Amino acid sequence: MDSGGLVAKEGRSSNAEPLSVTEISSALKRTVEERFAYVRVRGELSGVKLAASGHLYLALKDEGARLDGVMWRGTVQRLAFRPEDGIEVIATGKLTTYPGRSNYQIVIERMEIAGEGALLALLAKNKARFEAEGLFSPERKRRIPFLPGVIGVVTSPTGAVIRDILHRLADRMPSRVIVWPVLVQGQGAAEQVAAAVRGFGALGPDSSVQRPDVIIVARGGGSIEDLWCFNEEVVVRAIAESPIPVISAVGHETDTTLADFAADLRAPTPTAAAELAVPVRADLANSIAELALRARKAVARPLQLGRERLEARAQRLPQPQALLALPAQQLDEAGEKLRRGLGDRIVLARHKLAESAGKLSAPLLLSRRDRAAERLAALRLSPALVERGIAAARDRLSGTVRVMASLNPDNVLKRGYARVTGASGHTLTTAEAARGEAALGLHFADGIVSVTPVSDGAPPPRPAVKPVQAKASPDQPKLL
Template sequence: MASQLPLADSATTNVAEFSVSEISQAVKRTVEDAFGRVRVRGEVSGYRGPHASGHAYFRLKDDRATLEAVIWRGTFSKLAFKPEEGLEIIATGRLTTYPGSSKYQIVIDHIEPAGAGALMALLEERRRKLAAEGLFDADRKRPLPFMPRVIGVVTSPTGAVIRDIVHRIADRFPAHVLVWPVRVQGETSAAEVAAAIDGFNALDGTGPVPRPDVLIVARGGGSLEDLWGFNEEAVVRAAARSQIPLISAVGHETDTTLIDHAADRRAPTPTAAAELAVPVRAELQAHVAQLGARLSGSISRYAEDRRTRLRALARGLPQPDQILALPRQRLDALDGRLRACVEAVMVDRRNRLARLSAMLAPSRLADMAARDRLRLDRLARDLPLGLSRGLALHRRDLTYHAGRLTPRASERLHADGARRLAQATARLDRAALQTVAEARGRAAEKTRLLKTLSYESVLERGYALVRDETGAPVRSSSGVATGDRLTVQFAGDDRLDVIADGAGMPGRSPAGKSRPKPKTDPPRGGQGSLF
């Protein structure tokens, strides 16, 4: 091999000098000559499907080594069996090197399955175990807060992941980001990630470090071995018992780990996790502005609609004068009827009062009192006779019934009849006495009323009654001539006979002749002229 390489001349050393390209080409030829065509058994790792160019890049690995593999586009389209992540295959091809990165690889032209890999089998067994415990149940998933104030991120502080998350959150909706630095690859990564999740949950918010509202566990893409720490049972259990909603963003969209099943939400990339954690402030502002505009428009339309309806109703209403015209006419009509009714009632009351006044004349009251007195006297006179006749009839009946009864029955009936007779007699006496008392009371009341309305009560107050020769009362001095005999009656039976001499009498001429008597209306109610 050394004889094929050019020797460099040097004045100071006899060691040959090679360029990088010469070394790479020499290694490439050596590998290709020694391993022209080989069959390799290994587990597919890091397979994400064909590249944009159509070529497929992945790795074949076992428990001790890893071999880069490539399938060119033309070969990949002709394969009957396509590679799958975690599948153990037997690949046939040739070994070569890639000078650009000093790596050796196998160029595969045929694939056949050899069974599931050990890591995939372990991963599937662990997934079934944790799923049976209910750690992956959908009802355990918690909703994410709409606008978290504090976001906790569990990732490596030196990678591009944290910068992508912070920049994305700042662009969408700025929030306070807390980073818990951990290793995301290696033997200690699983313990550090689980401790970070538990540490964030242990914060109570009263200290200088606030408690996050949502957690993001993030890592960039990698092979199954690189992401194996997020398949560890400790990490899965920590994510399941987290009281803070957790977003898993491990690997790329095609990578799936067990923490994705236990998390409340899975994001295909760390950037997508930041988008899930916070809304877009500009969109919220635009949405609020849109809602405000819609609200203003709705209020304006509602007010305009109400104005239109009010105008329509106002046009449909009659004028106030028209509304009040009919009630005003009715009021006027009722007022006229009321006045007429009041006048009619007053006339009726005056007529009734006149009739009652006429009925209360002293002569009528005297007649009624006399009639009641005669009736009372007749009842008083007839009462003993009626009682005697009633007693005689009862005695006759008792005698008749006594003749028809036995001595004992007769005695019993006699005693009963005597008792009933005594009771009836007592009731009759009481009724008669009460009737007489009531009649006397009414007569006395009418007598008092008659006396009150009689002219004699007026005479008792100091007045006098003047009568002419015929006994008629003299109502005015104009009806008296000189030489007329007059009688002046005072209270009681005191009377005085006088002769009119004409002195001081009005209406007399100097010659002593009287003037003609004026016409006067006849007196109403007998003695009414005395008042």
């Protein structure tokens, strides 16, 4: 075979017809797809990118090679986990070529994490990432209400978990329970659990459904694959951001998920979650009864202490007989002294009376009577002396009457004057006092006229009055 000429020539001796690039690419594509129509490839994810169309582009690699891969949007939506760089997976699909870049790739129809070890490695990686964000911080965890009125439960409505929770709540403290039914395993379970937790938190006071005081996220036991939806980021963030305290009860006591770390309280089992959510009604009633008993004892204790102190002090007080013994003895002694004193006084008075009686005699008494009669006769008054006193008193009385007549204000009323009185009858002497009265009385010589004062202003014109010469009353005393 020669190296060829300048221009390609068609010859009969050559059976290799030239193919176009498209033809060779198509032939290669059919060969690869027929030969590798179903393959399972194990490798580590690298360069994971979710396009705006929903398709997922990635690469599978190991120590010696790299294989590009693509997963269409419908398949991505059925994934049970979130693909990330560094996760070791087993991808199932078919190999094909991409003529536009002259490379081959795998179209993934199913992708699973390569074994439990890889799953645990992913779990540890996500846990470290969430811890760095502070989602598991103890400072952000809240206290569970002591006696919640409404309990929200996020779980499957058909499993044994909800029956165990309701049965335990009925035994301990009957409560109102609102169940948000969700899938707890498989495709779409994580999204439903997260939506339920956020839905409970979004309930407001005006909602038709009452907002729970605490939320229980529960599921029975299972393998790490069965519980994987509770390790998904969407569930962890929904629980961490919930405005309502959350109790996580996923799996058995030995099972641990990232939802347990994000919740405010972890319960080993769903039944234990019900026990942690409410107290025992009987224990609560006993505690209340004990507190009531202690309150009654606390109220009665001061009275009892006061009674004991009173009895102790009463025992230290002396007996009434002992208190009255000395005063009684003193009273007896005083009574005896009084009796003897009265007897002595009687004897002394009898002696004085006897001595005075001896000095009295009839002639002496008669002489004293005569002297007293002589003094009485000397003290008799003469009529002239009495009349002089009466005349002097009469003159003083006549002078007082004349002065009273001259000072009587009503005597001048006969000369045309008037006296103004208020409502109470007292005499008014100023215009200011008259303005303060509601009614006035004008006293004339022949009677009283009632008037009403008016507001200040120009006085009304007065009619001309002829002077009248006052005549002296015959009863009026003369001053001169």
